[in-house]
Amino acid sequence: MSTVFHFTFVPWFRSVAPYIHMHRGKTFVVGVAGEAIAAGKLQHIAQDLALIQSMGVRIVLVHGFRPQVNEQLKAKGHASRFSHGMRITDEVTLDSAQEAAGQLRYEIEAAFSQGLPNTPMAGSTVRIISGNFITARPIGVLDGVDFQHSGMVRKVDVAGIARALDFGAMVLLSPFGFSPTGEAFNLTMEEVATSVAIALQADKLIFLAEIPGVRVRPDEPEGDDNPIDTELPLAAAEELLARLPGAQHPTDTAFYLQHCVKACKAGVERSHIVPFATDGSLLLEIYVHDGIGTMVVDEKLENLREATSDDVGGILQLIEPFEKDGTLVTRSRTEIERDIANYSIIEHDGVIFACAALYPYPEAKTGEMAALTVSPQVQGQGDGEKVLKRVEQRARAMGLESIFVLTTRTMHWFLKRGFVQVDPDWLPEARKRKYNWDRKSLVFVKKLA
Structure with a gap:
């Protein structure tokens, strides 16, 4: 093994060690956009999450399925309809969402079952537990738009999720909820992840998103002179949200930021927007000081x-x-x-x-x-x-x-x-x-x- 490797590895590992120690026993809620899975990133994301869990972090994983549902609807010749940044879910769309969710859960569970040699998951056993942990209610009619089977989180089964985490499992949640009468509602990954993080009072809420984070000057084009703002105080994030136009699309700056702010205001210490396009972005954000995306944080934590x-x-x-x-x-x-x-x-x-x-x-x-x-x-x-x-x-x-x-x-x-x-x-x-x-x-x- 080369001397150069020794000189680079040892200081690096020493710099990472405080974060490994600090995060042990903490609870992270990770929301993965369906676009990340569509882009073929699932295998590496699963490996990184398994590695993070092996270092003592309790993980709740919430998957999105926006492009997968769109694909199902396209195959059926049915148009996708959105309003207020949310999907309008009719009967056909609800069926398509259930089919997409079932397929994705199968793929995610398979990805965590591959303890392949020569990968970070070699010899690992990651138990995945999923279930009806979310009670939902209908959105109803909003500004004259009937959202039909689209819903919002009414209640999170905190005790049930905590038991699964205590068992050493990773909890997997689809963006679905059920009413007390058993009616299914299509939810958004972002709202489910945020609601679960708040209910659990998680230590981190992390979105693996389509965007690299929040730019220092969000209104200007990306570039070296307009880098990612790696740490955004809560007050500054709220001020920025008030200036930004409404979030209609996941690539809008406000789309994920509004959920980060909501979580932070409700007691989640840190919330992050991390680009799924960068390999290992979860590890870089969690175990390197400057990270790679944007972290919304209450400055009183310093x-x-x-x-x-x-x-x-x-x-x-x-x-x-x-x-x-x-x-x-x-x-x-x-x-x-x-x-x-x-x-x-x-x-x-x-x-x-x-x-x-x-x-x-x-x-x-x-x-x-x-x-x-x-x-x-x-x-x-x-x-x-x-x-x-x-x-x-x-x-x-x-x-x-x-x-x-x-x-x-x-x-x-x-x-x-x-x-x-x-x-x-x-x-x-x-x-x-x-x-x-x-x-x-x-x-x-x-x-x-």
Whole structure:
């Protein structure tokens, strides 16, 4: 095995490990558009879902069947009719939907039964449980349009789904529901997935969709200068939805986004739009920090707080690369454990992405901000400023009138944020005695208002 592989695999696996640990025991609801199956993506999606489940994630899979129903109707010479972004289901369409759903469930169960050698599913056993977990009600007449056998979710059998998940099975749901009298209703995959995620209070709702996500500027054409917005705060997502035209088609930005926002507002911590066209997109979205699609998230989930002894390992992992390249002075584990109460951190998804320590010198009414570090994964997103503000708040609470930093490389960052350079002789006597004249660090001070 090549040395190059070792050097690429080991750091990659270490970066993925926190996410594997974090997601263990969590519940994900995954909505797969029927277009993904029509495009021949089922085998790889099944392999990736089996791999995710093998790492301890509880999965509810909801499949769509829009193109499959259209195909059935075309074969019968019957036109597809839509309104308000939903299918109008007459008797012929209901029969076609039931036939398409039966065929798709067979194909999905077959895909999860192939524990083929030399694939991620080798030796795996994935049990699929499906059933009448959804109670539905008719949409009825909406704006003068009679939706007939099209319905909406009335109730989700949370206890039944939870029992199946506790059994270690993957739950498979078709976009069908039944009334208490046994009448069948055609539902949308998006509404079923969203309703189930809310009812279960799932940790994630993920749509494997036709679109790559939400663009930074949704009204403009796609391109390198208009990339995917990988993380959309809930408030920003709501604001965007209010500006967008109504969602009539799955390729409309608002089509999946409206369901992500609904889920997030109802307590589902994170909801995602992920492109099925990209092989392995589920794995990239779940186990890589930046992901590949768009995640709608309540920004309160980002935790800016004081560090505890449990954070020592995460801080060490964060600052180690900067110590190696000389940006930071090397600190031992013992030193960080001793001073852990001095540290403030930003934690997101259980991973520390920024930190800084405050060492007060009360006799001089100043304090040193040390070890200010922001992960390269999130640089440019404002985490440095957030930690700086927290350190300033802590310093003011201690009655300090200024904070100072010693740096050899990042002077411009501090100058832009109100620091001014001073001579090392300015340092408090206790700190001056520890100043490394060989390192020739520059000293910058910021007065606190």
